[in-house]
Amino acid sequence: MTCLNRSHRKMKLLAAIALVIGFVPCMSRAAELNLATLTCGKYENEVLPAAATNPTADSLNTVMWLLGYSVAKSGAHVMYPDALAPFGFALDNECKSNPVESLLDALAIVKPEPKNPMNLTTLECAAFASRHVAMARTDPESANTIMMWLFGFSTARSGSHIFDADSLSSFQTALLANCAKHPQSSLFDVLSTVRISKAVGSPVHPKP
Numbered sequence: 001m002t003c004l005n006r007s008h009r010k011m012k013l014l015a016a017i018a019l020v021i022g023f024v025p026c027m028s029r030a031a032e033l034n035l036a037t038l039t040c041g042k043y044e045n046e047v048l049p050a051a052a053t054n055p056t057a058d059s060l061n062t063v064m065w066l067l068g069y070s071v072a073k074s075g076a077h078v079m080y081p082d083a084l085a086p087f088g089f090a091l092d093n094e095c096k097s098n099p100v101e102s103l104l105d106a107l108a109i110v111k112p113e114p115k116n117p118m119n120l121t122t123l124e125c126a127a128f129a130s131r132h133v134a135m136a137r138t139d140p141e142s143a144n145t146i147m148m149w150l151f152g153f154s155t156a157r158s159g160s161h162i163f164d165a166d167s168l169s170s171f172q173t174a175l176l177a178n179c180a181k182h183p184q185s186s187l188f189d190v191l192s193t194v195r196i197s198k199a200v201g202s203p204v205h206p207k208p
């Protein structure tokens with residue numbers, strides 16, 4: 001995939017994940033995407049190309065959100081820092097082979113490579129939050145991409161199948177606020193309870 005051929009950024013991202021999470025033993029004004037009705041063909045031909053050619057969008061972050069969503073839907077509670085590129089290519093191949101398949105069904109077929117797992121249940125939310133805030137000052141791009149993974153993970157945990165990239169900032173605010181309220185809770189537990197609303201008050205995670 002063109003959007004994943006960014007080796008320098010990928011290396012920065014993997015290092016960032018290790019810094020923020022690994023110490024334990026974006027699209028702009030985009031329309032909401034319903035994974036249940038979005039076909040693989042539209043994902044390949046409209047969603048990814050629009051992000052790849054739009055300087056205000058980011059197709060890598062889109063795939064990162066989908067990776068987080070996929071991991072949560074599988075029942076796992078870990079982040080795989082080496083899984084982004086293989087997952088993106090596998091999803092790309094699945095969608096090209098089955099263009100009429102829904103993206104939601106494709107995500108159920110494509111499995112992340114379970115290498116070097118980082119357990120979200122053993123990471124205190126306050127510890128994550130402090131490192132994320134520090135990274136956001138020095139490397140906002142990587143911090144944003146990691147937050148997109150967490151956003152996808154949380155969305156799947158909520159039972160929704162709506163991707164609303166414009167709500168990333170609201171999600172981040174809610175997550176960090178919950179970490180401040182429950183500093184000793186695990187990041188996994190907090191991600192499982194985060195609920196946010198848009199400025200107009202409509203739910204970000206509508207029921208399927």
